[in-house]
Amino acid sequence: MALMEDLLLKGYIDEHMDEMVKCATADYLIRLLTYCAKSDGYISNKERNFIIDYIETFDMNDSEETWLFAQYDYGRFHEYDKENIVLLKRSIDKLLDKKNLDYKILYNLIYISLIDSENLNDYQAQIISDFITIFKLNANKCDMVYEKVIKEKNKYKKNIATDLDKCYEILGLDKNCSENDLKKRYAYLTKSYHPDNYNIDEMPPEVKKDLEDTYKKINLAYDRLKETF
Structure with missing residues (x-):
C-alpha cells in the first residue's frame, strides 16, 4: 500500500x-x-x-x-x-x-x-x-560529528549530576534517600514555607521575596528528584 x-x-x-x-x-x-x-x-x-x-x-x-x-x-x-x-x-x-x-x-x-x-x-x-x-x-568528518555528540552527552551528564546535588542540598536530603523519604521531606518543607502560613501584607518585601523563591526552589527540586525514582 x-x-x-x-x-x-x-x-x-x-x-x-x-x-x-x-x-x-x-x-x-x-x-x-x-x-x-x-x-x-x-x-x-x-x-x-x-x-x-x-x-x-x-x-x-x-x-x-x-x-x-x-x-x-x-x-x-x-x-x-x-x-x-x-x-x-x-x-x-x-x-x-x-x-x-x-x-x-x-x-x-x-x-x-x-x-x-x-x-x-x-x-x-x-x-x-x-x-x-x-x-x-567524509569519514574524518563523520568521526568528528560522533565525537561532538559524545562530548555534549558527557557534558549533559555532568550538568545533571551537579543539578541533582543541588536538589538534594535544597531539600536537605541524603543522596541515598528513598522515594518515601523524599515525599515526607517535601510535605514538611512545603507546609513550612507555604506563603499562606505567613502574613504577607505585613512582611518586608525582601523577606517576602526570599520566602517565595525558597518555596519555588523546593518545588523544582522535588520535581527533579522525583524523576530519578
Missing part, C-alpha cells in the same frame, strides 16, 4: 491536503529518527521528546505539523528501509542552500541513538552506515 493511501485510511490526511507533499525532506528525517529511536523495541520519553522538539524546529503550519507527526507514526509501525535515505538525499539535492545539512542530520541520528545508551546497537549502526554511504560523507 502506498504511503498516501495508508495515511488516508488512518485518517491523518484528507484528499484536499496536497500541500503536505512539500514536506518531503522533513518526512524522511522524522522517519529515520523514529527508526533509530525504536531500534531497541520501544521509544522512550526522551527519544519521543527529541523527535517532537525536532518537528517543531521546522516552524510549519498546523497541517504540515500533523503530516510530520504522521511520519513519526509511520516510522513506529513500519520497518526501516534504506530507500528512505535515498529519497531523502534526492530531496536535499534539490535544495539551493544545503548548509551542511547532511552532517547536521548525521549529528541528530547519532544523538537520538545515544540518548539512552552508551553505544550504537546493530540496528542503529546499520541506519547510520547506510546514511554515510548513500550521502558519501
Whole structure:
C-alpha cells in the first residue's frame, strides 16, 4: 500500500491536503529518527521528546505539523528501509542552500541513538552506515560529528549530576534517600514555607521575596528528584 493511501485510511490526511507533499525532506528525517529511536523495541520519553522538539524546529503550519507527526507514526509501525535515505538525499539535492545539512542530520541520528545508551546497537549502526554511504560523507568528518555528540552527552551528564546535588542540598536530603523519604521531606518543607502560613501584607518585601523563591526552589527540586525514582 502506498504511503498516501495508508495515511488516508488512518485518517491523518484528507484528499484536499496536497500541500503536505512539500514536506518531503522533513518526512524522511522524522522517519529515520523514529527508526533509530525504536531500534531497541520501544521509544522512550526522551527519544519521543527529541523527535517532537525536532518537528517543531521546522516552524510549519498546523497541517504540515500533523503530516510530520504522521511520519513519526509511520516510522513506529513500519520497518526501516534504506530507500528512505535515498529519497531523502534526492530531496536535499534539490535544495539551493544545503548548509551542511547532511552532517547536521548525521549529528541528530547519532544523538537520538545515544540518548539512552552508551553505544550504537546493530540496528542503529546499520541506519547510520547506510546514511554515510548513500550521502558519501567524509569519514574524518563523520568521526568528528560522533565525537561532538559524545562530548555534549558527557557534558549533559555532568550538568545533571551537579543539578541533582543541588536538589538534594535544597531539600536537605541524603543522596541515598528513598522515594518515601523524599515525599515526607517535601510535605514538611512545603507546609513550612507555604506563603499562606505567613502574613504577607505585613512582611518586608525582601523577606517576602526570599520566602517565595525558597518555596519555588523546593518545588523544582522535588520535581527533579522525583524523576530519578
